[in-house]
Amino acid sequence: MYPRPFRYHRAASIREAVSLLAELGEEAKLLAGGQSLIPLMKLRLASPHHLVDLNFIPDLSYVRPEDGLLRFGALTRHAEVEASPAAQQIPILHDCAAGIADVQVRNRGTLGGSLAEADPSGDWAPVLLTLPTEVVCVGPEGERTLPLAEFFVDAYTTVLRPAELIREVVVRRPPPGSGGAYLAVKRSAPVYATATAAVQLMLADRETCSEAGIALGAVGLTPIKAAEAEAALRGQRLTPDTITRAAEAASAACDPQPDGRGSAAYKRALVGALVKRAIALAARRARGEQVEVSHIYA
Ligand SMILES: Cc1cc2nc3c(=O)[nH]c(=O)nc-3n(C[C@H](O)[C@H](O)[C@H](O)COP(=O)(O)OP(=O)(O)OC[C@H]3O[C@@H](n4cnc5c(N)ncnc54)[C@H](O)[C@@H]3O)c2cc1C
Numbered sequence: 612m613y614p615r616p617f618r619y620h621r622a623a624s625i626r627e628a629v630s631l632l633a634e635l636g637e638e639a640k641l642l643a644g645g646q647s648l649i650p651l652m653k654l655r656l657a658s659p660h661h662l663v664d665l666n667f668i669p670d671l672s673y674v675r676p677e678d679g680l681l682r683f684g685a686l687t688r689h690a691e692v693e694a695s696p697a698a699q700q701i702p703i704l705h706d707c708a709a710g711i712a713d714v715q716v717r718n719r720g721t722l723g724g725s726l727a728e729a730d731p732s733g734d735w736a737p738v739l740l741t742l743p744t745e746v747v748c749v750g751p752e753g754e755r756t757l758p759l760a761e762f763f764v765d766a767y768t769t770v771l772r773p774a775e776l777i778r779e780v781v782v783r784r785p786p787p788g789s790g791g792a793y794l795a796v797k798r799s800a801p802v803y804a805t806a807t808a809a810v811q812l813m814l815a816d817r818e819t820c821s822e823a824g825i826a827l828g829a830v831g832l833t834p835i836k837a838a839e840a841e842a843a844l845r846g847q848r849l850t851p852d853t854i855t856r857a858a859e860a861a862s863a864a865c866d867p868q869p870d871g872r873g874s875a876a877y878k879r880a881l882v883g884a885l886v887k888r889a890i891a892l893a894a895r896r897a898r899g900e901q902v903e904v905s906h907i908y909a
Contacts, residue, residue, distance in 0.1 A: 685723025
């Protein structure tokens with residue numbers, strides 16, 4: 612189906628994009644990669660009267676290492692993260708970027724668009740929640756920086772205010788002795804996940820976990836930070852018992868809905884299995900092993 616008619620506006624700067632949004636009001640939408648918005652418009656589930664295109668704003672697409680941080684422009688494509696040597700130094704980022712949908716979607720879809728869309732099944736949110744991540748937003752009142760943990764309000768809803776946009780996503784690099792892994796079960800490449808688990812660990816020695824970040828995707832209205840699962844690992848030796856306790860806590864933390872991808876019980880069990888596996892992979896990477904991780908297609 613064709614979308615309903617709309618007016619196209621090409622913003623030349625962030626300032627212009629913000630003032631267009633402020634002037635055009637609720638009937639205006641930002642256009643980034645278009646990989647969520649355009650299908651919704653074609654299905655007529657969204658019918659904005661105005662599109663404000665971000666794609667011609669200079670310097671909105673980059674992966675920039677700086678003083679222990681990695682800065683991502685909002686318009687950075689999933690494929691650019693996948694190919695970035697700086698991002699590859701944090702393997703969980705590469706696990707995520709390389710597995711999102713298919714190559715066409717990865718070449719167009721953006722990190723900023725993905726977070727702003729707040730799709731409960733989106734891959735970036737759980738991954739970035741396991742790392743210290745901040746979102747830099749710009750609106751009519753100026754710029755503000757928020758922890759990602761405070762960004763999601765509900766399914767498809769964020770704390771972004773009217774006429775506010777994401778300019779940059781900032782990730783603090785994990786310290787030495789850290790490793791992470793992201794696992795997503797998908798029925799095939801171009802569909803969203805049935806369930807996902809992101810785990811980022813820091814080991815004090817080769818066996819004891821000094822810090823843990825665990826987040827789950829596609830099993831609740833927002834990405835879920837599994838605090839009790841993290842607590843089950845923190846300060847503990849990584850034995851089969853502690854890993855099982857963390858996996859059980861993660862299963863208990865999720866709130867999956869039954870749908871065509873599986874029953875709630877199936878998804879809960881899947882989360883437990885994914886967390887167990889992701890902990891083992893993250894620990895191997897924290898010990899310095901090079902481990903290939905990819906999405907699971909089942
Ligand atoms: C077939 C298919 C399969 C997919 N599978 C997956 C998947 O498995 N995992 C996954 O994570 N994603 C998947 N996606 C979605 C894809 O990752 C999108 O790229 C992403 O969700 C949205 O990014 P975008 O740049 O395309 O945003 P757009 O579609 O352009 O915009 C999405 C929303 O965000 C707003 N927006 C965009 N940029 C900003 C900004 N900088 N600041 C504020 N608001 C902004 C827009 O106004 C719009 O409301 C899939 C998409 C398709 C078409």
